Amino acid sequence: xxxxxxxxxxxxxxxxxxxxxxxxxxxxxxxxxxxxxxxxxxxxxxxxxxxxxxxxxxxxxxxxxxxxxxxxxxxxxxxxxxxxxxxxxxxxxxxxxxxxxxxxxxxxxxxxxxxxxxxxxxxxxxxxxxxxxxxxxxxxxxxxxxxxxxxxxxxxxxxxxxxxxxxxxxxxxxxxxxxxxxxxxxxxxxxxxxxxxxxxxxxxxxxxxxxxxxxx
Amino acid sequence: xxxxxxxxxxxxxxxxxxxxxxxxxxxxxxxxxxxxxxxxxxxxxxxxxxxxxxxxxxxxxxxxxxxxxxxxxxxxxxxxxxxxxxxxxxxxxxxxxxxxxxxxxxxxxxxxxxxxxxxxxxxxxxxxxxxxxxxxxxxxxxxxxxxxxxxxxxxxxxxxxxxxxxxxxxxxxxxxxxxxxxxxxxxxxxxxxxxxxxxxxxxxxxxxxxxxxxxx
Numbered sequence: 001x002x003x004x005x006x007x008x009x010x011x012x013x014x015x016x017x018x019x020x021x022x023x024x025x026x027x028x029x030x031x032x033x034x035x036x037x038x039x040x041x042x043x044x045x046x047x048x049x050x051x052x053x054x055x056x057x058x059x060x061x062x063x064x065x066x067x068x069x070x071x072x073x074x075x076x077x078x079x080x081x082x083x084x085x086x087x088x089x090x091x092x093x094x095x096x097x098x099x100x101x102x103x104x105x106x107x108x109x110x111x112x113x114x115x116x117x118x119x120x121x122x123x124x125x126x127x128x129x130x131x132x133x134x135x136x137x138x139x140x141x142x143x144x145x146x147x148x149x150x151x152x153x154x155x156x157x158x159x160x161x162x163x164x165x166x167x168x169x170x171x172x173x174x175x176x177x178x179x180x181x182x183x184x185x186x187x188x189x190x191x192x193x194x195x196x197x198x199x200x201x202x203x204x205x206x207x208x209x210x211x212x213x214x215x216x
Numbered sequence: 217x218x219x220x221x222x223x224x225x226x227x228x229x230x231x232x233x234x235x236x237x238x239x240x241x242x243x244x245x246x247x248x249x250x251x252x253x254x255x256x257x258x259x260x261x262x263x264x265x266x267x268x269x270x271x272x273x274x275x276x277x278x279x280x281x282x283x284x285x286x287x288x289x290x291x292x293x294x295x296x297x298x299x300x301x302x303x304x305x306x307x308x309x310x311x312x313x314x315x316x317x318x319x320x321x322x323x324x325x326x327x328x329x330x331x332x333x334x335x336x337x338x339x340x341x342x343x344x345x346x347x348x349x350x351x352x353x354x355x356x357x358x359x360x361x362x363x364x365x366x367x368x369x370x371x372x373x374x375x376x377x378x379x380x381x382x383x384x385x386x387x388x389x390x391x392x393x394x395x396x397x398x399x400x401x402x403x404x405x406x407x408x409x410x411x412x413x414x415x416x417x418x419x420x421x422x423x424x425x426x427x428x429x430x431x432x
Binding site for chain 1: 263265372388395
């Protein structure tokens with residue numbers, strides 16, 4: 001079982017690493033980080049780079065495809081080399097997955113048309129505009145397509161996938177070994193729970209960014 | 217405000233990245249990944265390397281020190297260059313922090329003597345044996361020393377720290393933007409909650425590993 005994690009400039013590092021840390025512990029699985037070119041790929045905070053060990057061309061048929069999100073999503077959606085690789089990999093994958101705005105890249109490749117999927121809460125409208133039934137759920141399964149909400153939700157997605165692939169007991173062992181017993185000191189992790197003015201502020205900012213992109 | 221994340225061979229990637237993803241969003245902070253040498257440092261699953269941009273010598277006085285854990289903890293505890301850097305950095309740091317078995321490295325540097333601290337649940341006894349009051353809590357503050365339990369707990373630690381440094385509102389914004397609204401499909405993330413036979417099996421395995429290390 002080969003797991004390919006796609007890297008591209010300006011991805012959100014925890015999108016990739018949260019899911020990888022748990023899913024990579026799948027017994028018998030080999031994980032490979034892939035990008036257009038091998039070498040360091042810098043995340044959106046710019047202070048951390050992850051190393052891609054293989055090019056896209058070297059990993060044409062992974063069993064599991066994992067696409068992180070981040071500000072680099074928008075250039076990635078317009079990158080024909082990335083989209084072509086996703087279509088080819090998806091043609092033979094067992095699972096095609098994403099975290100955060102990674103689902104926008106899958107949608108841009110034409111893989112989520114008419115499917116139920118999720119995304120970072122700030123990008124659900126854009127996901128819907130791509131012909132996808134965008135839900136606000138944290139993890140969405142639609143056939144072999146598995147999408148997760150923002151950033152940290154990749155951890156929950158990985159546990160779900162581990163359970164489906166290797167059984168509940170294996171997933172529970174991985175949860176125990178990664179001590180995933182969340183105890184956040186605040187309860188502000190979704191737009192339904194966060195202070196209303198904070199949510200409104202970020203929605204406004206996202207709207208302005210989208211408009212700026214369209215007129216640039 | 218400078219945040220230094222220590223990397224060493226065989227660290228657990230999510231230990232570093234979970235805390236980094238949230239804490240790195242601290243307004244005005246600059247994060248730098250440091251290691252004995254610059255370049256890729258491979259994590260414990262071997263399939264992923266993070267890039268250290270600076271050597272230890274280049275970052276002698278960070279405001280926040282963050283030490284991840286992992287299987288590489290034990291060699292790191294015996295590495296005088298790493299221990300000397302930690303002592304020097306700690307002498308002027310505002311916060312000295314760890315995730316998972318990273319607290320064993322802080323203890324090996326003599327920084328946790330008599331202090332309350334936490335660790336991955338499988339290594340609490342070893343932490344206590346180093347003269348530390350080892351608690352099983354998820355995040356422990358003792359003065360400027362902040363330690364977190366296993367792997368994923370660095371995310372909770374980062375939120376606590378963000379609140380202390382920048383206030384509750386900033387921490388809530390970061391929680392919302394990283395959509396940290398955990399919904400694990402199982403409730404097996406601590407030894408109190410996981411199936412008893414799973415916990416017993418891993419305790420036995422850890423005991424055997426410790427004995428093998430002592431006789432090797």
